[in-house]
Amino acid sequence: MKKIKDKPQESEDLLLEKDRLWQPRIVAFLCNWCSYAGADLAGTSRIKYNPQIRIIRVPCSGRVNPLFILRAFIDGADGVLVSGCHPGDCHYSTGNYFARRKFALLKRLIEFCGMDERRIHFSWVSAAEGSKWSQVVNDVVNAVYQAGPFTGFDLPVFSKETEIETPADLCKQGPERFAYSIDLMSRTGKK
Amino acid sequence: MMDDLKTRLKEMLTSGAIGMVIGYGQKEIYMADGSREYRTCPVFLSRDTEIDRLVWNRHCVQNLVTYLTKEEYKESGKIALMVKPCDLKAIHVLEQEKQIDRKRLFIIGLTCKGVMAEKMGIDEGHLAGKCIKCLDSSGKSSAVCTPDEADIVIETLPDGDMPPKGKDISSDLEGFEKMPSEKRWAFWQNQFLKCLRCYACRSACPMCYCEQCICDMSRPQWIDKSPHLKGNFLFHIVRAFHLTGRCVGCGECERVCPMGIPLMLINQKMIDTVKDLYGYESGKDPEQAPLLSQFKMDDDQSFIK
Amino acid sequence: MQTTIETDIKQVETMNKQISKKAIDAIISELTEGCQIFAPVVQDGIKLYKQIESPEQINWGHGNCHRSLKELFFPITEPVFSFRQTRKGIQIETPGNHNKKRVVIGARPCDCNALSITDKVFKWDYEDELYLSFRENTLIIGVSCIQPEPFCFCTALNLSPFDETGSDILLTETGKGIYHANIITEKGVALFERFKEHFTEASPDQSARKDAMLKDIVSKMPAPFPMQDIKTWLDKNFDHPVWEEIALGCIGCGTCTYLCPTCHCFDITDESRGYAGERLRNWDSCAFGHFTQMPAHQPRPLQWQRFRQRVMHKFKYYIDRFSRLACVGCGRCRSLCPAGKDTVEVIQTLQKQIDLAETGPKTNKKG
Amino acid sequence: MNHLYKPTLMKIEQIKEETSDVKTFRLVFLDPLLKETFQFKAGQFAEISVFGEGEATFCIASSPTWHGFIECSVKRAGKVTQALHQMDVGDTVGFRGPYGNHFPVEEMRKKDLVFVAGGIGLAPLRSLIWNCLYSRDQFGKITILYGARSVADLVYKEELKTWETRHDTYFIKTVDPGGETNDWDGKIGFVPLVMRDLDINPQNAYAIVCGPPVMIKFTVQGLDAMGFSPEKIITTLEMKMKCGLGKCGRCNIGHTYVCKDGPVFSFAEIQAMPAEF
Incomplete structure (x- = not known):
């Protein structure tokens, strides 16, 4: 838990107000050598882009453990962006190639689980691409804005109407425990 | 054939060539209605007089490779292990990851015609989902797969008629992927809410050999230890990701789950994805480089802006 | 230390009544107002005790729930309190959901009996208000097992499928739609008084039928094990070589402990974000290595030692401490063990050791 | 609530x-x-x-x-x-x-006391030592033997000096071989070995031991050889605990809960426990 030092706490009213004017919370993991410098360039070039992005600087996109991305969602992010050097430009020569595999698999995995694809983004932004960075951010913010607040980890409310239909065999409304005949008993082969 | 094997194993045990046989055996169990049943379960034999307990039938479901990486069995000298063709892939992955010493292992290869599907301790009365694919791809009329890397092969097939085939996991997967994403998420929410975090999936998995699992770490604590929705979701997704490119699809996690969570759905999806994206099959070859420690220049990056 | 095993705690003189299924439904419908009702519900292929809104949701089938009744009193994960860092300091707030009146209907006698076992540890010396307030505010209507499941072995532990311990009212289906009702505790009597008109006096032939059914079921189920002898053996044989053998195959998951109605070990962890967080109490299992792992020391480094701990705890330590066996024979651990380990088999192996010790050569015992 | x-x-x-x-x-x-x-x-x-x-x-x-x-x-x-x-x-x-329970201070009155501590194990003994020094006249001879891996690992350095200079305590400090510094004025050697050379009379005395498991094991053997009866050797055990109330079920050694029946045990009590700590 954080310690309160000097920063005043947000008052309840302010929080409510914020709730009404919902803005997406997006966590961005930027590689130190390219994308972070690119974002810097966008700043020094006075390029405007959406401010809903929270940047975390990492040494390389290869440093981004898929766990970081998942943890960001758990801790309340509405979207995640990971950005690194273009292939071939990696400061550590191959970090982003390894990262590319991880991200491709992670994206497929969490989208398979039902995560909205508008919430998770990857980009290559070089140190010279300040304008591309602003474009990427705007795109990401727009996409997450469309997707709305992420409530995937709130407890689902079950009722008859929202009952989930699943392919027949996945979730059989199974027989009661052991209400099978005894000769079908598990793992038996009679001697 | 089984008799030959037993004689050989007895000799090896007496001579000290092997220290323990891990195989399948049967034990008598008491039932509530007063009857006695025989349950097929793993047996650990270190005396030659016990070797006759070994059996090979359709209920030999458990993947025994799991035991190779457990601390308790590392001191037992050379281990003779009964291995189904699909379990052999798990051995390959462990070899690839330098977790086991092949020289310490005497593989008793089994000729398999499929094993029964089991879920929550119940025999479902048909073949396991993983077997259907295996049998079809062999292209042989007898639907037999033979281990190619065993020290000794039992050619006897389990007795009995072919049980009904049941449903292939791929068709489940297809059906599931057709659902809209919100429904899919709701489905997993529903499933993961049941999870107790008993870690049976982790304990039964031959690939989950880490001395300290990331879920047990506290500094930093990435994964909440509490079995609430967030913690469970993170645990299962992270586990699936850690198995990506390593899972050989033995189905143990789903079989052992006391809450019946269809974990193989995720794992099969990742097996398919890995094959689809990178043409990689885990456990195919003990010499191949692990999926995530290699790359190709032209790997798919269509998803990256 | 020689302690005897108690099996039953008699409460008030029980009343024998009779009630129809319809009347039970009527009572439940009425109770749903002002009370939380929990009952076995089948959902997603598993049967669990869940909160219900109407009597139709109840699954009256014979199978036991996958998870035991303990989760209603000792939840899998439960906030002990929440805290918040404010400018005035740390504010602690304890949960407020423990005072609601609750009724559990359809619990199996083994599960109810298990509560009387866990009561002992939660009441021992320090009273655990979290658990006990749930216990106090909950009325339990048990339902006798008239068709034991394949893996049940309550009779082997001198318990009965019609056991009254732990239930406030015990229903036994003696005919189609007709239940024999034992009103056991004061709480049960209070409920009976409130819904008197639904009950009728139990007819003698109903009671006779109930006794006959019990006799019939018990005659088939396993005969009692000599648990007292096993306890005596366990007293002396902590270091016996058989332990390593018994535990072979255990993969070290928590299935048996989590499904067990009497296992009560837990962990306390904090979870926080920003300025606020929660302290949670979660189930934990002695089968896990990190259960006893200290920074520099691990008293039970190997799986067989952890397995021994579980067996010892159930069949010796608990008796030493609380005079009760910490096992009710519900059979969950037997049926769902991933590696086919079997509690009954463990008991039998120990029994064999006793026989060996009596007839064969002496084993190396610790003094 | x-x-x-x-x-x-x-x-x-x-x-x-x-x-x-x-x-x-x-x-x-x-x-x-x-x-x-x-x-x-x-x-x-x-x-x-x-x-x-x-x-x-x-x-x-x-x-x-x-x-x-x-x-x-x-x-x-x-x-x-x-x-x-x-x-x-x-x-x-x-x-x-x-x-948890506590040291049997009442029984220790009028007796000689031997404190043997290693590393951070001095912490529980410090409580008892100061407790005894508070009413010094009620106790017999007080001997304190404290050892650590190295000079830098000694805790309560100022209090060690106080004990050393007090005339009513007999204080010996030691570090493991290799852990000494040039200006180290204490002994060099493992605690159980150093203890052997001390002038300790087991008659009418209590020994209170705390430290890492290995040290406890050999110290207790040494004390035993000196003629201390197991009832008079007292130690505190450390087990992983979560609740401290005898509920969470992880600190038991046999049917003994360290959090409720301990953490202070006499060596006689420990001998009666199964060897699982």
């Missing part, structure tokens, strides 16, 4: 750095009434929590005769201790306790 697991709040009043990884925290109850009335006995422990990080078990290292505060020495080892080490004076921690 008030319940067992709800901690009372305490403020860190003082932090003393003992070694590179041990800090001693002086804690004061926020509640003024509790501050005045709080009592405990030497050897008892408490559950101290850092909110957001968790709870951990610590023995109370201050003397019961000191009022208004308690002290705990914390070795950095896990999540909670790490978090504690990062805290500053004025920060709030949670406190539950005191739990």
Whole structure:
């Protein structure tokens, strides 16, 4: 838990107000050598882009453990962006190639689980691409804005109407425990 | 054939060539209605007089490779292990990851015609989902797969008629992927809410050999230890990701789950994805480089802006 | 230390009544107002005790729930309190959901009996208000097992499928739609008084039928094990070589402990974000290595030692401490063990050791 | 609802750095009434929590005769201790306790006392030592043998000096071979070996031992050889605990719960336990 030092706490009213004017919370993991410098360039070039992005600087996109991305969602992010050097430009020569595999698999995995694809983004932004960075951010913010607040980890409310239909065999409304005949008993082969 | 094997194993045990046989055996169990049943379960034999307990039938479901990486069995000298063709892939992955010493292992290869599907301790009365694919791809009329890397092969097939085939996991997967994403998420929410975090999936998995699992770490604590929705979701997704490119699809996690969570759905999806994206099959070859420690220049990056 | 095993705690003189299924439904419908009702519900292929809104949701089938009744009193994960860092300091707030009146209907006698076992540890010396307030505010209507499941072995532990311990009212289906009702505790009597008109006096032939059914079921189920002898053996044989053998195959998951109605070990962890967080109490299992792992020391480094701990705890330590066996024979651990380990088999192996010790050569015992 | 697991709040009043990884925290109850009335006995422990990080078990290292505060020495080892080490004076921690049994101070009166401690194991003994020194005339000869891996690992350095200079205590310090510095004026050697050369009369004496398991094992053997009866050798055991109340089920050795029946045991009691600690 954080310690309160000097920063005043947000008052309840302010929080409510914020709730009404919902803005997406997006966590961005930027590689130190390219994308972070690119974002810097966008700043020094006075390029405007959406401010809903929270940047975390990492040494390389290869440093981004898929766990970081998942943890960001758990801790309340509405979207995640990971950005690194273009292939071939990696400061550590191959970090982003390894990262590319991880991200491709992670994206497929969490989208398979039902995560909205508008919430998770990857980009290559070089140190010279300040304008591309602003474009990427705007795109990401727009996409997450469309997707709305992420409530995937709130407890689902079950009722008859929202009952989930699943392919027949996945979730059989199974027989009661052991209400099978005894000769079908598990793992038996009679001697 | 089984008799030959037993004689050989007895000799090896007496001579000290092997220290323990891990195989399948049967034990008598008491039932509530007063009857006695025989349950097929793993047996650990270190005396030659016990070797006759070994059996090979359709209920030999458990993947025994799991035991190779457990601390308790590392001191037992050379281990003779009964291995189904699909379990052999798990051995390959462990070899690839330098977790086991092949020289310490005497593989008793089994000729398999499929094993029964089991879920929550119940025999479902048909073949396991993983077997259907295996049998079809062999292209042989007898639907037999033979281990190619065993020290000794039992050619006897389990007795009995072919049980009904049941449903292939791929068709489940297809059906599931057709659902809209919100429904899919709701489905997993529903499933993961049941999870107790008993870690049976982790304990039964031959690939989950880490001395300290990331879920047990506290500094930093990435994964909440509490079995609430967030913690469970993170645990299962992270586990699936850690198995990506390593899972050989033995189905143990789903079989052992006391809450019946269809974990193989995720794992099969990742097996398919890995094959689809990178043409990689885990456990195919003990010499191949692990999926995530290699790359190709032209790997798919269509998803990256 | 020689302690005897108690099996039953008699409460008030029980009343024998009779009630129809319809009347039970009527009572439940009425109770749903002002009370939380929990009952076995089948959902997603598993049967669990869940909160219900109407009597139709109840699954009256014979199978036991996958998870035991303990989760209603000792939840899998439960906030002990929440805290918040404010400018005035740390504010602690304890949960407020423990005072609601609750009724559990359809619990199996083994599960109810298990509560009387866990009561002992939660009441021992320090009273655990979290658990006990749930216990106090909950009325339990048990339902006798008239068709034991394949893996049940309550009779082997001198318990009965019609056991009254732990239930406030015990229903036994003696005919189609007709239940024999034992009103056991004061709480049960209070409920009976409130819904008197639904009950009728139990007819003698109903009671006779109930006794006959019990006799019939018990005659088939396993005969009692000599648990007292096993306890005596366990007293002396902590270091016996058989332990390593018994535990072979255990993969070290928590299935048996989590499904067990009497296992009560837990962990306390904090979870926080920003300025606020929660302290949670979660189930934990002695089968896990990190259960006893200290920074520099691990008293039970190997799986067989952890397995021994579980067996010892159930069949010796608990008796030493609380005079009760910490096992009710519900059979969950037997049926769902991933590696086919079997509690009954463990008991039998120990029994064999006793026989060996009596007839064969002496084993190396610790003094 | 008030319940067992709800901690009372305490403020860190003082932090003393003992070694590179041990800090001693002086804690004061926020509640003024509790501050005045709080009592405990030497050897008892408490559950101290850092909110957001968790709870951990610590023995109370201050003397019961000191009022208004308690002290705990914390070795950095896990999540909670790490978090504690990062805290500053004025920060709030949670406190539950005191739990467990205590040293048999009453029985020790009129007896000679031999304290043998290793490393951070001095913490529980410190409580007892100061407790005994408070009413010094009621005890016989007091011998304190304290050892650590190296000079840098010695805790309570100032108090060691006090004990060394006091005329009513016989104090010996030692470090493991290789751990000494050039200006080290104590002994060099492992605690059990150093103990052998001491002039200890087991008649009418109690030995109180605390330290790492290996040290305890050999020290107890040595004491046994000297003629101490197992009832007169006292130690405190350390097991992983979560609740401290005999509920969470992880600190048992046989049917003995370390949190309720311990942590203070005589060697005779330990001998009767199964060897699982």
